[in-house]
Amino acid sequence: MSETLSLGDLIDMQIRQSGPMSLATYMGLCLTHPTRGYYRKTDPLGTKGDFITAPEISQTFGEVIGAWIADLYIQMDRPKRLTLLELGPGRGTLLADALRVATRASGFAAALDLKLFETNPVLIAMQREKLGNYNPHWIEDIEAIGGAPVIVLANEFFDALPIRQFVKRNSKWYERSVGLAEGKRSFGLSPTPYEEALIGEEFASAQNGEVAEIGLAAQQFMGHLARLVAPRGGAILALDYGHARTQPGETLQALSRHAPVDPLDQPGAADLTAHVDFQALGRAARMAGLTVHPLVEQGAFLSSLGLAERHAALAAANPHKAGALDTAFDRLTAADQMGALFKVLCASSPGLRPAGFAAP
Ligand SMILES: C[S@@+](CC[C@H](N)C(=O)[O-])C[C@H]1O[C@@H](n2cnc3c(N)ncnc32)[C@H](O)[C@@H]1O
Incomplete structure (x- = not known):
């Protein structure tokens, strides 16, 4: 694996080969990929980093x-x-x-x-x-x-830790995935729906369009x-x-230099x-x-x-x-x-x- 390829390049290659990946897989790669993951490389903390704790x-x-x-x-x-x-x-x-x-x-x-x-x-x-x-x-x-x-x-x-997201459409739940649309990383949904019982009864009253996040x-x-x-x-x-x-509710967020950024940019x-x-x-x-x-x-x-x-x-x-x-x-x-x-x-x-x- 060439060191010149960015994590974004590797993710795009994988999507081209195997199709869209779940948000949880994407998040796991972004955070802990062995050589290019966010939590493998630098000190992210403090005023000069991305956030403060x-x-x-x-x-x-x-x-x-x-x-x-x-x-x-x-x-x-x-x-x-x-x-x-x-x-x-x-x-x-x-x-x-x-x-x-x-x-x-x-x-x-x-x-x-x-x-x-x-x-x-x-x-x-x-x-x-x-x-x-x-x-x-x-x-x-x-x-x-x-x-x-x-x-x-x-x-x-x-x-x-990575989360899964499910979006309610026509009273069914579809898992959010990351794929490529016209060569650009973008969110999509699983082609087949999940049964409501699998998502959890806490989400049963959710309206169409709402998101269930599961921190599995x-x-x-x-x-x-x-x-x-x-x-x-x-x-x-x-x-x-x-x-x-x-x-x-949807709470996925990406932070860089203390400011929100698009989670799909610069994995x-x-x-x-x-x-x-x-x-x-x-x-x-x-x-x-x-x-x-x-x-x-x-x-x-x-x-x-x-x-x-x-x-x-x-x-x-x-x-x-x-x-x-x-x-x-x-x-x-x-x-x-x-x-x-x-x-x-x-x-x-x-x-x-x-x-x-x-x-x-
Ligand atoms: C948001 S920082 C919090 C750091 C520290 N607890 C604080 O409050 O300043 C998250 C910490 O968890 C570590 N971390 C993130 N994912 C991890 C994982 N999957 N396994 C072990 N450590 C992880 C990071 O490297 C970092 O030390």
Whole structure:
């Protein structure tokens, strides 16, 4: 395979050979193609990248999550060995901030077995630099988490997994595909319809023209993860943008340099994501035997963990940065910024009471 061919060229060749591909296949290639996928090549984060995430906005985000982890570790009776797994750790910032706090809990540092699940070699190098002191291990398969109790963190991980889309036409559902029309990449629909029962009863009242998005990869990943966590004991904390209930709607988006772009232009060069269906994700964890705590919005979650107090202390210690710190605080918590769109899901072993969640 020639290195001069772009991912777009390779996708177009495949479509010419085999016909249109499903949106999920297209999205998977764009994000994780082994040499040309978006999450295989560069650091996409930060003001110079394509988007910014909560841990990169303020250290307080990771710090309060560190306190959340420490509290859970104590509730779990301070196991001798505790695996802390982060899915898609980005630059390692969330863990660096969280571990600065969590390791203050007596016994935590000695118990810590840090595991990182990451595809991007550029980010792995940054994670090694930031987290090297904690002796992390990178795993390519979540089966490799070992046998100890485990706490899993996932911030903006599930939105990066491929989705399927179905469009309702004449009361039937057709899967959205990517094909070529007059040589140009374009969306199309599967020639044969899917039965309504296969799409899910949550979409039964959808009108013609509406779209059902199904995050099958995210649901399968969550199910697999939860089946690993259940016998070991522990919890999964997933923070992401998305909706609390399964509902029709189209949320696929492509971002490049902080601006929306056409998802079919420049495959592998823009971030492709979709909103997370938290109802479906929770169901996958529940089916594996975990307790799913009532979903909370990010603003409320961070506030209940003491973000405002931590922010005030940081601003008092750094008066010259108070304006920037205030802006960051608002960005994380305000309802018209990340506070309400982002939700927090926790699935844990029965009996654990993770901080920030009402009783199930
Ligand atoms: C949106 S970034 C979030 C990074 C980090 N959690 C943060 O909040 O800054 C998505 C992360 O998931 C990783 N990632 C995306 N798809 C992945 C996959 N299929 N397997 C493993 N890691 C993946 C990316 O390389 C990146 O680290």
